[in-house]
Amino acid sequence: MRRAEKKDFLLDTAIRLFNRHGYHATGVDRLIEETGIAKTTLYRHFASKEDLIVAALARVDEQARDEMRIFVEAASEDPSTRILATFDQLALWLKDPEFKGCPFVAAAAEYGGAADPVFQQARLHKRLYLAYIEELVRAARIKDPKVVAQQLIMLHEGAIAYAQVLGTDGVAAVAKHAAERLIGERK
Amino acid sequence: MRRAEKKDFLLDTAIRLFNRHGYHATGVDRLIEETGIAKTTLYRHFASKEDLIVAALARVDEQARDEMRIFVEAASEDPSTRILATFDQLALWLKDPEFKGCPFVAAAAEYGGAADPVFQQARLHKRLYLAYIEELVRAARIKDPKVVAQQLIMLHEGAIAYAQVLGTDGVAAVAKHAAERLIGERK
DNA sequence: TCGGTTCGATACCGATCGGTTCATATACGC
DNA sequence: GCGTATATGAACCGATCGGTATCGAACCGA
Numbered sequence: 001m002r003r004a005e006k007k008d009f010l011l012d013t014a015i016r017l018f019n020r021h022g023y024h025a026t027g028v029d030r031l032i033e034e035t036g037i038a039k040t041t042l043y044r045h046f047a048s049k050e051d052l053i054v055a056a057l058a059r060v061d062e063q064a065r066d067e068m069r070i071f072v073e074a075a076s077e078d079p080s081t082r083i084l085a086t087f088d089q090l091a092l093w094l095k096d097p098e099f100k101g102c103p104f105v106a107a108a109a110e111y112g113g114a115a116d117p118v119f120q121q122a123r124l125h126k127r128l129y130l131a132y133i134e135e136l137v138r139a140a141r142i143k144d145p146k147v148v149a150q151q152l153i154m155l156h157e158g159a160i161a162y163a164q165v166l167g168t169d170g171v172a173a174v175a176k177h178a179a180e181r182l183i184g185e186r187k
Numbered sequence: 188m189r190r191a192e193k194k195d196f197l198l199d200t201a202i203r204l205f206n207r208h209g210y211h212a213t214g215v216d217r218l219i220e221e222t223g224i225a226k227t228t229l230y231r232h233f234a235s236k237e238d239l240i241v242a243a244l245a246r247v248d249e250q251a252r253d254e255m256r257i258f259v260e261a262a263s264e265d266p267s268t269r270i271l272a273t274f275d276q277l278a279l280w281l282k283d284p285e286f287k288g289c290p291f292v293a294a295a296a297e298y299g300g301a302a303d304p305v306f307q308q309a310r311l312h313k314r315l316y317l318a319y320i321e322e323l324v325r326a327a328r329i330k331d332p333k334v335v336a337q338q339l340i341m342l343h344e345g346a347i348a349y350a351q352v353l354g355t356d357g358v359a360a361v362a363k364h365a366a367e368r369l370i371g372e373r374k
Numbered sequence: 375t376c377g378g379t380t381c382g383a384t385a386c387c388g389a390t391c392g393g394t395t396c397a398t399a400t401a402c403g404c
Numbered sequence: 405g406c407g408t409a410t411a412t413g414a415a416c417c418g419a420t421c422g423g424t425a426t427c428g429a430a431c432c433g434a
Contacts, residue, residue: 022297024211028422038382039423049422105288106296108352110209112287126352150358151365154345161344162337165295165306165313171337178338181369215392225413226393236392 091172278359
């Protein structure tokens with residue numbers, strides 16, 4: 001395995017473990033045991049566990065927003081339909097057996113200091129996500145795009161939290177119906 | 188300080204520390220240092236840290252739902268207005284400088300196993316909260332009360348997550364406007 | 375083939391984790 | 405006033421935490 005491959009393998013495994021057990025609960029020893037990669041190698045790629053977490057979040061952010069963008073663009077050309085398609089992509093995520101709630105919200109909860117790099121990375125993701133949704137809303141020529149984008153994000157986040165604690169059955173579809181009501185007759 | 192007082196003091200302090208730093212990150216040693224109560228005494232009241240967490244969550248659940256019920260009943264007699272009042276109570280919570288996101292969602296994230304007592308306590312709270320909202324929706328004679336209650340819960344949870352990561356300014360009001368749209372013309 | 379350099383596995387570091395043991399202090403029944 | 409039961413604090417437990425030092429192996433151009 002090459003250098004860069006090892007780094008990616010570490011990150012992917014870390015993401016899996018962090019999602020499954022949480023950030024504090026996932027020890028560095030566990031990660032090196034799971035990957036078979038030496039601790040020294042890990043610390044050559046990442047200065048600290050915090051650094052690793054930030055890198056993992058950045059990777060998840062990139063993947064998640066890419067997948068969403070690709071899905072939405074493939075779903076439809078109609079701007080309003082594209083907005084609703086975000087909830088179909090959400091449904092795919094919730095159905096994943098590895099789904100355990102939003103990694104960014106969890107990270108923000110475990111590293112709550114506003115100055116904490118982990119928290120800032122989580123906030124960055126949400127900002128970028130919000131900006132993307134707002135972009136979709138503007139494309140649909142909906143009034144008050146900022147407010148509507150916030151409301152759509154809330155439906156996303158709410159569906160994720162609901163699914164995490166109470167179960168995923170039909171949650172995304174229910175959120176999608178709410179979104180239809182929010183963006184309908186509002187141009 | 189009497190026995191029962193010590194137990195309450197332990198629980199209240201634990202709740203504060205758990206909210207501020209997370210569950211794994213808050214050590215038992217830190218809690219006993221903060222309260223000045225001996226570790227032996229703590230373990231006489233609670234069998235384990237997990238037991239303490241469950242008790243803390245149960246206490247927060249009780250307090251949160253009581254406060255919401257009292258606020259809503261004082262706000263109005265009109266069922267629809269009462270539904271919207273839940274977002275005003277939410278606004279109060281978000282404004283609290285100690286606010287750090289939903290303690291139950293955080294607990295569910297850190298103790299993700301569905302069989303984990305901590306997770307089950309978190310789920311119990313959400314179930315009771317959902318049941319209360321559904322009760323309000325039924326009182327307002329709104330169609331599809333189960334679905335609408337789910338959507339309102341999603342707005343609550345979404346507003347909480349949004350506020351936790353991106354800031355609290357005006358979030359509850361924006362969620363309230365979305366709720367108005369969801370329950371309007373739907374009887 | 376050699377000398378030098380980078381790399382990785384192991385053993386180890388002090389600190390802290392959740393939890394327990396035990397000896398002492400205190401309160402209370404007789 | 406005395407003996408007993410209970411509550412307490414402090415010292416301690418093995419395990420694990422994030423992070424390092426050491427030392428041998430693999431690899432490099434010459």
